[in-house]
Amino acid sequence: MVAEKLLLPAPWPWPWHFVAQPRRLVRTHAFRLAALYFLVFAASMLSVLFFVYWTSANFVERQTEATLDAEITGLAEQYAQRGLSGLVQIVAARSAGDPGDAMLYLVTDPEGRPLVGNIAGWPLGVPVRSGWLSFTVEARVHGHVAAHPARGSLIIIPGGYRLLVGRDISDAAAFRNRVKLTLLWSGLVALGVGLLGGAAMSRNLLRRVELVNRTSETVMAGNLSDRVPLDGTSDEFDLLAANLNRMLDQIERLMTAMREVTDDVAHDLKTPLARLRAQLELALIGPADAGAQNEAIRAAIDEADRMLATFNALLRIAEAEAGGGPDRSETLDLGEVARAAAEFYEPVAEEKEFTLDLAIEPGVSISGDRHLLAQALANLLDNALKYARAGELEVRVCRSGEHAVLEVADRGPGIPEADREAVFDRFVRLEPSRSTPGNGLGLSLVRAVAYRHHGTVTLVDNRPGLRVRLEFPALAA
């Protein structure tokens, strides 16, 4: 097992092999989740950015048009009051005004020759049609000439004269570009952050799943004591890891118990088998008369019978412990079961000079298997008769709250406190010399039967002696 353990790679803090194998990374659930997340995030962010851009650009355009509308309305009033010459005068005055407000004016005759205005001539390529127009003008900024975008409205005055009122919108365009650029950059940064975050998230997820995988691989390779490390966050992964660890604990406990039982069985049956073999060998080399041979065969059969009895006891325990098969539980009067067993043992008790004391409270019922309970009780009485030599022997049945209590008490040597847990294990016998017959399985069966009935068994000091106390869930009286 040690060799297998060494073959395993040390736990890696980071699942690098996913990075080394991109196709494996793409197949992982974490990666797909992160990718989906990223797509949704990018789409929603793009739509928000587009909306911001569109709204701000639209707002500036509306403002320009509102200003132009107000200007045209003013000029139209002037024209209505003072005619074409009045209009030319006011346009001339306004054209000479502050160039900072970026207003553009032009009045031409029907052929497009300029009469007055701050634009040099009719802009090239612009159709003569009343309504909104976009065009470019040449503007002098800081001493050099540049083409600026402009937005304007053309009004055809009666007589074919044209009035063009416009505005240099190079500032607005610059603003729009600035917004566009800002949004583009912030979008890129956000997408980058999203991408990194998604990758980090999926890697973190992968790392924790990897920890679980790694532990299960170690366990499968035979190291049952390995556990998934917890990170103390009590999140779902921690919970999963904790549950897995508990499951592994349980498996390890069962495996250890099973190994111990198998070892015990092998060990405890080796001795009688060796004895049996020795007996047969001695018979073979011994005197050849029929009497001696018969005696040897009889002894061998007795030895084999004892081994079979041990096997039967083991199977009984296994049967009681497994709890499988159809449920033979019936409603039992615990007092009746105890009375029958006591009556069965009474002659032996009397012969061995015990006083058998029955204290049975009527109407204490449990749901149970009569055969198993009878055998458990028989084992306890067997033990008491075997180890206590003489004195009082008490069998008691009573109700204690929700529990039905069955007790067998003797005045024997008792069991030291330190051994009270161990005696329930298979093949454990406290007598080092093992001079009393027995297989060390009696109390193991008692415990298995108690557990099978959802009960408990405890050993209590009877001052002096031993008191074995079985408690079962009682049925309502």
Add this chain to the structure above:
Amino acid sequence: MKLLVIEDDRETASYLAKGLGESGYTVDCAGDGREGLFMASSGSYDAIVLDRMLPGMDGLAALGALRAADIRTPALILSALGSVDDRVKGLRAGGDDYLVKPFAFSELLARIEALLRRGSAGPTTMTLRVADLELDLLTRTVKRCGKPIDVLPREFRLLEYLMRNSGHVVTRTMLLEHVWDYHFDPQTNVVDVHVSRLRQKIDKNFGRPLLHTVRGAGYCLRAPD
């Protein structure tokens, strides 16, 4: 007396054939369930010993088929499965007795004899009699030489079982099963003590003993020769 042994394990089958043959029975062997059912269908056997797990046809199924054909030959089931459930299943399928492998040959023999007696039980009687010992099932009293003997209820059942099987060996396990309905072996010699108490009551002070211990097998209640 003719017996049919249905057992697929050759070694066990020849062990049974040899032992039963030496005990004075004529023994036929069948190696699987189908063959066994075929042979048993003739109805010419006095008892059947059959293994539970058989190739071809399960022992319990074969027994069920036999009972369905109204053949009532007493049958003893042998099985490696020893839990109470298995026992109940075997008896429900039509078995008359159930013995868990491995078993002592004396145990098997005693049980087969008990089965054969059951098949030929005479008219039901209310009084059992062995020599001068009398047991009245109605009044539940016991007398020997006309003198009443006080017995406890359980001793009465023990004596009744021994008397019903008088002249034949009954094993400790048979007594445990039929008198106390216990299907396990106690570690102490409880049955022996019960029997010796009974012996005190029915044999002491009455000259020739009726209740005998058969070494390595069990007990036998029989009239003196």
